[in-house]
Amino acid sequence: MAAMMMNISGTTPVEDPEYRYKMPRLVGKVEGRGNGIKTAIPNMTQVAAALHRPAGEVTKFFGCELGAQTTWTEETERAIVNGAHTTQVLQDKLSIYIEKFVLCPSCRLPETSYKIKNDMIYHQCVACGFRGSVDMQHKLTTFILKSHKLEKKAREKDKKKSKGEDDDGRKKKKKQQQQHKDGGKAELTDAEKAEKKRKKKEKAEKLVAAAEDAEAADASEDEDAVDDTGALDSAINGLRAFVSKSPEPVATMSEVRAVQTFCALPRTERAYILVAALFGDGDASAALSPDAKALAILSALKSDSGPMALIGGFEKLAAVDHESLQSKFPIILKKLYDADVLEEQAILDWHRADHVDRDVHLPDAVDDDMHQKLLKATDPFITWLKEAEEDGEEDGEDDDED
Template structure:
C-alpha cells in the first residue's frame, strides 16, 4: 500500500482508508513502521476496481484526466485537485467517506529546504523502476499498479527540494499527445480521437464536456446534452449514444435514466443496430468500469431501456451470448453479461411464451 501511495503521490493512509470504506473492512495505519493494512480476504479483480475508483475520484484531474495532481485544502475546507499539467483545479467526490477523513487529516504541507522530500523522491523513483522491471512476474493487481505508476510524474531534485513536474512546452505537448492517445477510455477500442483537421473528435468533446460538469458538481440537464450534441453535429451518430450512457449517468443511473431516455429516443430515431449496440456498449463501460457497484442493477437498467423500445430482443440476446472486448476487456465483459442473466432469462422466457401463444 505504501508503494502504491508513493506512485500516486498520495499519503498512504488515504488509499488504505479508501479500500477500507469500499470493502467494509477494518484498516491498520502504522505510520511509524510504514505499515498500512486492509483486513480480510479479497478478490484481485475487486481490489483492482477499488484502486481504479480511488484514482478516478482522488487522483485524476477533473478536466484533462491527467494524474499529475496535488491535493490541497481550500479556506473553507474543500478538497481541491490542483493539476500540474493543465493548471485546472477540480473537486473530489464530496459525499465519499474518505473526503471527511481527508478534511480531518489534511495532506502535509510542503516546506522549502526539506531534505526528506528529495530523499523520498529518489526512493520513489527507484521503487517505480523496480516495479516496472518485476511486472511480468507479479500478480494481476501489482501489474495494474505498475501501469498506473508509469503515468505518475517522477520527482526531480530542485533547489528547494520540492516535488516538481516538467512544465516545458515540449513536456506539456507530450502529455497532451499521451492524453489524446488514451481516448479509448472514453470510446472503447474503436473510438477515433481526432477528426480530419486533427482536432478532438466531437464525441470526445461531448464526453469531456459532460465530465467537466460532473467535476464541477453541476446538475446536467438532459436537454443541454441533446443541444450540445446538435452543436457538435453528432446528434444522430451511434457513438454519441455510447458517450451519453457511460458519461452522463452516475451511481444513480436508474433514476437518471428517466431524464436520459427521451434524449436517447431523439438520437436513435432510425433504431439501427449500431445505435442499439452503442447503448449496450455504454452500459458495459458504465457498470463494468465507471461504477462497478451498479452491476447488480444492470437487469433493471436493461429492462427500463428495453421497455422504452430502444433495444430489440434479437440484439440483446446476441449481445448476451457473445463476449466482446470492443468496449471493455474480456474479463469485465464476461462479468457484465453474468450480471445481466436475470434479464436475459426473463427475455428468453417471455419470447417462448409468445411463440407458444
C-alpha cells in the first residue's frame, strides 16, 4: 500500500491546502531483537526523490541526529538505522533535515540545490534566487562534502575513459591510413568515405558545442557577479539594522562574520560591509567625524581583520559610495589615528607601494588607479607623520644628552 502524502515542511507545519510540494509520509519498521535490533525505512527512495536529495544523505542525517550507525544500499534501495526508532521520531528528525538542508531560508520553498565552493555548501534557490550557506556546524556537511568529492572523481574518471576510447579510435584510423600508404595510393571505399565525412561533421558539432559552452560560462560569470552585488547589498542592509540597536563591538564583529558567510561573500569584503553599514547610507560627513560608538566598532574590526583591511574598507567606501571622500581620505586616516584606532606605522605601511599586504586587503572594486589616487591625496598627511616621527626622535636624543 502506498504511503500517505504530506506537505514538505520543516519544523513549522504548512497548513495551506493549495500547497503543491508533497512527499510520502516516512515509514519506519523495527526489525530484529537484542543487540541486532534495527529500523528499516522501506520508502526512503520515494521520500528522498520528493526532496530532490540523495537517499544516502537523508539516511546519514538520521545517524547524525540519533547517534546511530546507518547503512544505505544502492542496489537494494534499503535504508537501515541501527536501534529501535518509532516512525514519529524519524518523521520529526526528517522535519529538521528539511528545515536545514532543503527549504530556502528566504522563501521557505523546497526549491534549493547545493552549490559547493571552497569546501563551503550553499543553498541555491531557483524560486527566489537566494544564495546562502547551510549550517556548516552540522556533522552532515562532512558527509555531503565527501560525497561531492567522490562524485567529482568519478566524473573525471569517466571523462578520462571516454578520452582513452577516442585515442584508440584515432590510433586505429592512423594504422589504416598507413596500410593504404604501404599498398600504394589506394582509393577510399564508400564506407571509408562515409566514416570520414561523419567524423568531420562530428568534429564541427563539437566545436560549435564548445563555443556555446564558453558563451554559457561567460553568462554564468555575469550572473554570479550580479548575485554577488545583491548579496553585498543584503549583507550591508542586514548589518546596518543590527548596528542600529547599539550592540557591543564584539557582538557586531560576530554579526559581520555571520552575514559575510551567510551571503557567500569573500572575506576581503568583511571590512567594507562594516564600513558601508556605518557610513554608506546618507551624508558622507559621518565618515569624516565618526562618533565614539563607531570608533569602538572600527577598533574591533582592526583587531579582527587587521589595519590593512580596515583601510581597504574605507578605500572601497570612497570608490563606490561617496566619491567626495576621495580627496578627503587623509582626514579619515587622521581621525582614526587621533582616536588610536590606527597606529602610525600601519598608515605608513599602507602608503608603501611594496607592502606585502597590499593585494591581500584591497577589495576588488578598488583598482590600481583608484588606489594611486588615494595614495596621492594622502601624501601631505604621510609627510606630516614622518616629520612628527623625526621630531619625536630628536626630542628623545636631547633628553638623553641632558
